[in-house]
Amino acid sequence: MNLEAVYAEQTGAVLHITLNRPESRNAMSLKMVAELRQVLAAAQDTAGKDGAVRVLVLRGAGGHFCAGADLKDMAGARMRAMQKPEGDAPDPIAQVNAEFGELCVAYAQTPLAVVAVLEGTVMGGGLGLACVADVAIASETASFRLPETSLGVVPAQIAPFLVERLGYSQAKRLAVTGGRLDAGAALAIGMVHAVADSAGLQAQLDQVLADILACAPGAVTATKALMARARLVPPQELVLDAAAIFSHAAQGPEGVEGMTAFIQKRKPDWALQ
Numbered sequence: 001m002n003l004e005a006v007y008a009e010q011t012g013a014v015l016h017i018t019l020n021r022p023e024s025r026n027a028m029s030l031k032m033v034a035e036l037r038q039v040l041a042a043a044q045d046t047a048g049k050d051g052a053v054r055v056l057v058l059r060g061a062g063g064h065f066c067a068g069a070d071l072k073d074m075a076g077a078r079m080r081a082m083q084k085p086e087g088d089a090p091d092p093i094a095q096v097n098a099e100f101g102e103l104c105v106a107y108a109q110t111p112l113a114v115v116a117v118l119e120g121t122v123m124g125g126g127l128g129l130a131c132v133a134d135v136a137i138a139s140e141t142a143s144f145r146l147p148e149t150s151l152g153v154v155p156a157q158i159a160p161f162l163v164e165r166l167g168y169s170q171a172k173r174l175a176v177t178g179g180r181l182d183a184g185a186a187l188a189i190g191m192v193h194a195v196a197d198s199a200g201l202q203a204q205l206d207q208v209l210a211d212i213l214a215c216a217p218g219a220v221t222a223t224k225a226l227m228a229r230a231r232l233v234p235p236q237e238l239v240l241d242a243a244a245i246f247s248h249a250a251q252g253p254e255g256v257e258g259m260t261a262f263i264q265k266r267k268p269d270w271a272l273q
Contacts, residue, residue: 066126
């Protein structure tokens with residue numbers, strides 16, 4: 001792939017995706033949004049093949065994760081909105097905003113495991129992308145900010161993911177105060193799952209990756225899908241579907257390998273499945 005705003009490198013079953021605009025603290029341009037979607041689609045296409053990607057690691061270049069939306073793209077959209085004729089022509093500002101929302105949805109719904117490594121600035125859309133990840137690890141240098149309401153706008157696309165990660169009360173508190181959090185405060189409210197100093201950040205990531213890769217890839221995919229449904233459906237309505245999903249997994253090659261390995265007191269070999 002010909003990438004400019006993103007750098008991607010695969011190591012084994014892990015695809016490391018780096019937001020690569022350090023001169024702007026990795027502000028999210030439309031080009032970056034498109035390239036992140038492109039990288040995700042390519043990774044998902046490897047499923048079931050040799051060298052398949054199982055885990056995505058998101059991080060930023062230059063000591064920062066992401067400073068939110070690129071203001072140049074927003075200024076361009078505002079100019080187009082001012083110039084567009086009356087009628088049913090698409091709203092350029094809404095289009096730009098929706099592009100980022102579709103990116104968040106794509107990463108939220110991927111069957112692959114997603115880990116975010118958060119350093120330095122984690123602001124606006126960057127904060128939303130961090131909340132999409134299955135596992136979020138923060139450096140002690142991380143500084144979280146939700147500035148939209150203090151700028152006279154709305155955290156439109158990130159709001160659902162903030163509520164999902166933090167719950168309604170904490171998400172609302174951050175939104176109405178233009179929230180600022182250091183890494184410790186982010187850990188305390190569940191925005192991130194672990195905090196490490198700069199020297200220990202890689203070791204923390206390595207442990208998380210080892211834990212994920214010790215799990216069966218198909219089981220991870222099925223579990224993510226079931227949990228996504230469980231957010232919206234009462235438990236009693238999931239009983240039969242969940243039982244069928246469990247039975248399918250238990251009788252499948254991963255279930256057989258996992259149970260056999262447990263009985264034989266060895267680690268399962270998912271590569272054989």
